[in-house]
Amino acid sequence: MKLYRFLSGPDDASFCHKVSLALSKGWELHGSPTYAFDAETKTMRCGQAVTKSVEGKNYDPEMKLGNQ
Numbered sequence: 821m822k823l824y825r826f827l828s829g830p831d832d833a834s835f836c837h838k839v840s841l842a843l844s845k846g847w848e849l850h851g852s853p854t855y856a857f858d859a860e861t862k863t864m865r866c867g868q869a870v871t872k873s874v875e876g877k878n879y880d881p882e883m884k885l886g887n888q
Contacts, residue, residue: 821879839868
């Protein structure tokens with residue numbers, strides 16, 4: 821099965837660590853990162869889609885994607 825996640829967070833080191841952790845667990849970058857202003861919090865936010873192929877499992881909407 822192929823899984824998809826969209827990671828998001830503040831424009832700081834915590835976002836980079838979130839993406840780095842996903843990459844270290846076998847997720848791959850998918851497309852370009854996004855960068856947008858959050859008018860409510862008046863901060864910049866980052867986003868990055870990641871995908872991962874997992875053999876021998878079937879998709880279940882109840883699964884925690886980050887644990888795959």
